[in-house]
Amino acid sequence: MDRPHRGTAGPARAGGAPVTANLAATAESQTGTIVEARDLVKSFGETPALRGASLAVRRGEIVAVMGPSGSGKSTLLHCLAGILVPQEGQVWFGGQRLDTLSDDRRSALRRDRFGFVFQSGQLVPELTAEENVALPLLLSGTRRGPAIAAARKWFGTLGLDGLERRRSGELSGGQSQRVSLARGLVADPELLFADEPTGSLDSVSGELVMDLLTAAAREHGTTVVLVTHDARVAAYADREVVVRDGKVGTLTGARP
């Protein structure tokens, strides 16, 4: 499978937003916003995590979401990604209301249009590295042969040549995380969500993962929402926002 290279102002992918979202999609293309949280409120039991959090991310942008532990930054990422549904507020993706979709529709969206990288690679231990990378394609119905072929293309790009048949137990932390990154990118997602992608790595391995993540995202025009508490990781982003007490701070910095 050839991977389409999508510029930041490139056309929407085939099978994109449904017809009902046409008007909103037009608004999205005018503002350049791909995903937006509007006044999100989310509590876990009695514990509030988000208290009116708002964030708009432009297509092709790499945004770092920072904040102290318990500030709500991961909850914000999970709401933007449709993993969690807020109790109040709205989430929009590509001109489409995401938080009101059914569980199945949100699952399909996550599978087909989003990619994910988590702190500890969360690879499936029974699968080889290339099968782990191919997993999103296999789950969305791509046949095994083309899926594995597409997965293998990432091994050279991410400095993983020769590790295709290894299982996660035979990979170092840095290698596992690069496999996880390949898995997040293999289906050419419009949006990549990365939650502390270097959190379990030493500084050199973490830097390599961030170099590769940002280079791949910029080359393919992938929008990235990156949760991190590490300022050196955030410095790879175009812009950072700070979440405190469940709200997104108004003062943000941006790459000139």
Add this chain to the structure above:
Amino acid sequence: MSVPLTLLGLLERGPSHGYDLKRDYDAYFGRGRPLRYSQVYATLSRLARDGKAVAGPVEQGSGPERRRYVITEAGVADVERWLAEPAPPEPDLQSELFAKVVLAMMLGHPASGYLDIQRAAHLQRMRELTDLKQRGDPLDVLLADHMLYRLEADLRWIDHTAARLDLLARAVRP
């Protein structure tokens, strides 16, 4: 760190003698490096000459010269401007960061706003250094890494301080 602006900031709390300003400066900001009296009085004279403070008449009494100094509106404006602008995000600015945060809390200003401004300036500089690393030669990378780690240490201090402002404010407010 700017000694004149720090003294001016202390003066914004209320009229003070040079002796009291030196005592408070040493207590809050000196940290083993107290100001000399001559430096305090020379600085106060310059501030008065430049219209940032007004010196009252010499008061009767024994010991060193006793004049009460009062900050002017121009002096207040200087302090506000200084507190609101981020320090250049270079290594070794911890004393200025420290002075600004303590003064902001002492004067009842929103220190969190100052910390946010400084935080944004630091991250901006870290982005520039990260860009430099991606296109620089190995020596550039080595130097950029050194600065990045120093700036990161400042940022961690900024975040830690931001989380404890209420506690700190109680310690420095009269």
